[in-house]
Amino acid sequence: MVSFSSDTLDQLRNDLKSNCSRLPDGFLDFMKNLMYQSELQNKFSKPMVWIGIYIAIASLFCILPMLADLLHGLKHKKLWFPCKYFTLNAASLTAIAVAMKLPLDLNNSMPCTVDQAAKVGSMAFMCTMMANLLPSLATMESKELLINIIALAVQVITLVVNVCIQMKTGVVSNNHDAEYYGILSSNSWIIAFIYVSMLLMLLMIHTCSALLILKSKQILESKYKACHERALKDLEFQQPTVEMLKQHVSNHWIMAGTGNPQFVTVCFATTSASGVICVSSTVLHVIIMLFTRPYMKYHGSDYKWSALAILITQFTGSLLGTVAPLSRCFASLSFKVSIKRIWSHIRVFKVESYCTQELSDWKQSSIPFKFSSRGCMIVIQDLKVLILNLCVGFRKMVVVACKMTALIPIFFVIGILCCFHCWKWLKVRFDASYKVSVKTRAQTQHNRDLSQYVLQLQDDMELAERTLTSISKSVTCLIQSAEKQQPNNLRKLLEESSGFEGVGKYDLHQVREEKYVDCWSLPIVTLTTIAVALPNIQKNMFDRLIRSVREGLTYVIHVEDTLNASEEYVTSQKAARALWLEVDVYHKWLGNKLRNPAHQVNTTKEIVQWFSDTAKNMITGVESKNKKGSDDSSVYISVSANSMYRITQTILVSHHTNIDQVSQEELFVQLSSMISHILAACLTNLPRVIAMKCHTSVIEKREESVHVAAQLLGETMQIINRLQNRELPNLNPDELPFIDKWRGCFLHNFP
Numbered sequence: 001m002v003s004f005s006s007d008t009l010d011q012l013r014n015d016l017k018s019n020c021s022r023l024p025d026g027f028l029d030f031m032k033n034l035m036y037q038s039e040l041q042n043k044f045s046k047p048m049v050w051i052g053i054y055i056a057i058a059s060l061f062c063i064l065p066m067l068a069d070l071l072h073g074l075k076h077k078k079l080w081f082p083c084k085y086f087t088l089n090a091a092s093l094t095a096i097a098v099a100m101k102l103p104l105d106l107n108n109s110m111p112c113t114v115d116q117a118a119k120v121g122s123m124a125f126m127c128t129m130m131a132n133l134l135p136s137l138a139t140m141e142s143k144e145l146l147i148n149i150i151a152l153a154v155q156v157i158t159l160v161v162n163v164c165i166q167m168k169t170g171v172v173s174n175n176h177d178a179e180y181y182g183i184l185s186s187n188s189w190i191i192a193f194i195y196v197s198m199l200l201m202l203l204m205i206h207t208c209s210a211l212l213i214l215k216s217k218q219i220l221e222s223k224y225k226a227c228h229e230r231a232l233k234d235l236e237f238q239q240p241t242v243e244m245l246k247q248h249v250s251n252h253w254i255m256a257g258t259g260n261p262q263f264v265t266v267c268f269a270t271t272s273a274s275g276v277i278c279v280s281s282t283v284l285h286v287i288i289m290l291f292t293r294p295y296m297k298y299h300g301s302d303y304k305w306s307a308l309a310i311l312i313t314q315f316t317g318s319l320l321g322t323v324a325p326l327s328r329c330f331a332s333l334s335f336k337v338s339i340k341r342i343w344s345h346i347r348v349f350k351v352e353s354y355c356t357q358e359l360s361d362w363k364q365s366s367i368p369f370k371f372s373s374r375g376c377m378i379v380i381q382d383l384k385v386l387i388l389n390l391c392v393g394f395r396k397m398v399v400v401a402c403k404m405t406a407l408i409p410i411f412f413v414i415g416i417l418c419c420f421h422c423w424k425w426l427k428v429r430f431d432a433s434y435k436v437s438v439k440t441r442a443q444t445q446h447n448r449d450l451s452q453y454v455l456q457l458q459d460d461m462e463l464a465e466r467t468l469t470s471i472s473k474s475v476t477c478l479i480q481s482a483e484k485q486q487p488n489n490l491r492k493l494l495e496e497s498s499g500f501e502g503v504g505k506y507d508l509h510q511v512r513e514e515k516y517v518d519c520w521s522l523p524i525v526t527l528t529t530i531a532v533a534l535p536n537i538q539k540n541m542f543d544r545l546i547r548s549v550r551e552g553l554t555y556v557i558h559v560e561d562t563l564n565a566s567e568e569y570v571t572s573q574k575a576a577r578a579l580w581l582e583v584d585v586y587h588k589w590l591g592n593k594l595r596n597p598a599h600q601v602n603t604t605k606e607i608v609q610w611f612s613d614t615a616k617n618m619i620t621g622v623e624s625k626n627k628k629g630s631d632d633s634s635v636y637i638s639v640s641a642n643s644m645y646r647i648t649q650t651i652l653v654s655h656h657t658n659i660d661q662v663s664q665e666e667l668f669v670q671l672s673s674m675i676s677h678i679l680a681a682c683l684t685n686l687p688r689v690i691a692m693k694c695h696t697s698v699i700e701k702r703e704e705s706v707h708v709a710a711q712l713l714g715e716t717m718q719i720i721n722r723l724q725n726r727e728l729p730n731l732n733p734d735e736l737p738f739i740d741k742w743r744g745c746f747l748h749n750f751p
Helices: 006-022 027-045 048-075 090-099 113-139 142-169 184-233 242-258 261-266 269-295 306-334 339-346 353-364 374-431 434-451 465-483 488-495 521-533 539-563 567-586 604-626 632-661 664-683 686-693 699-723 739-749
Strands: none
Touching (some): 090 113, 113 142, 113 269, 142 184, 184 261, 184 699, 242 261, 242 465, 242 699, 269 306, 269 374, 465 699, 488 539, 488 664, 488 699, 521 539, 521 604, 539 686, 567 632, 604 632, 604 664, 686 699
16 A cells, blocks of 8 residues: 655645646546545554554563563572563563564565664564573473463464565565665565574474473472481471571572572573573674664654664663573583583583483373274374474484584683683682681581582582582571561560560460460460550550560561461461551551540559450450351451450459559550560470471472571571570470460469
8 A cells, every 4th residue: 555645645636736637537536546545544554653652661561570680680699690570471471472563563564774673673672582581481380381381482483474474575675775774674584584593493492491391390309308308307396506597598598599490490501592592683683773873863664753762672672681691601601510521511412311301201101082992092102102202303403402502602601710710729829828728628618518408400410619609608698687687676575574474374264265266476466455555654665565566476477377377277367467457557456546445444454344345345246246147357356356355354363353453564564574475485486487488399489488587597596596595384396386285384373
């Protein structure tokens, strides 16, 4: 369809009016129809500028997560840049599909250099994104991995087919005058062909990597179980010291770090090959931009100036996105032990057994479909074996090609390592001291102790000592950083009292109702509520208690989620957390304002009695309501009111007729003491919680879980040391996580 600009159409109209008598019959109608069609085309193409802006924004949404992964890797000194934000999922695939609108566009003409550069530049941007997405495949389960690989394959194949069609029809290369439109307009089909080849190679790499990941996870899981059992033998669950916990966390940190599927994926030859392809595509993109620069003011497509916005945005994304794949390419080689062993680990013409083990297992598996004819089953089985044999051969070919591609950066790595070893030799020879050598020997011995917890796919592989040192230092730095975040208010509250007797004082058996199972956090919040409601308490004491309980509940929740996660405790835990939100933020208890719960209620007895009566009325109201059907709010009120009624009745019963003589300051001190004892009893379980958080059955979440354990250990180190000096009650280790067991042990002291 021929399209004219508005000025051209106006000029044509004027010429037709002045010369209509000289034109042949029918020509005037033809020109009017042509102008009408051109006006429609101009009208239809007006939204294309906004579509171009939409493409640029979608590209930006792809760039930002890649940049976030880059910053995350630099912050945590993981120069293999794990995929945390930019991962292969439905959202990222949707954004990528929008960003690839230009090369998918079959109809719109792209005559100028900027237009052609934007179209082929989108394919370079796609190569960069695929290289960045590769490690994220390791974070998926088998079913999710299969779905996402299929979705990516459909998208890439569609893109390749559309570009090939445009190469045939001439949309990619319009062969315009190079002096005006630039040399790129007449040669863009060659560049497009190169990018199509790169995309297909990256797709094959992703497919092979997906199958490698499935088998590597099985190998790593079996080795992790053996190392985990070895680490458990070194830890005594009765009373592990802080040093033992540090060692336990370090052991699991090494297992989680080296057994991280993304870390292992970086060591694949496919990752190195994808990095080389990504760098090549970006270099070609830079060359394209150099040729495009003199012609950036020209644009002839319907996208107009938005084509330039797309070009600049995606070029920026290609440059930023190349850093991670390039770094992974070098990191995969630097993880090896030495220069001598780099070549042996590359082994160009040798394909490791785990690379094809998954397909070999499929060959030996039975067909999931049943056929009545035995001949059909034989034919299907033979066909399956034939296809899988072809797949095995194809995969071997891809792996060998990737290993050959990985030889390109190896020369740079060897040069860098040679310089490093020369510098190290000179430093040791001319600047070495006894202290440095002792430190080096100590670090080497420490690495030997940790090396038994390194997980590798092959037994003959060995992690470089500098990599092991880096991983070991990272957990040490994390624990030291967490030590600076000690909960000082909680620590001071625990130091104000000794022992655990308060666990048996807060709720006496004479008034106890077994309707709900008690948890650690519920009595802490209830006791704090009563303390907050005392109006004559100084504000600084009130604020300090609130801060202490706020810090303490953070660790109580860790204990409950780890050791009291059964269904019977969940109801009380949810009620306690909702109640604490109300008390801490709004200074209310079940909708009633604290500090002055009712008018003319000022004495200690009146305040405690008001809480008791109000709680009893709420329990009665909830029970009558439950006859018609209960809901979450009624359960929350019932649990909170039951806890308040039991505790206030205990206070009234324990003081008998002397409650009137107890001042608010005295009651506040008693409540604070009970809160301190309950917190102390609960936090004696922290060593067990830390040890349990080091281990999780989900391989993808293992590193995050150990990170939480290390952070928890650093923050509570002083608390653990102080609580270990207190004498524990006569309870079995399996009974220590439950407040009811503690309470029952102390009840005989408070008849």
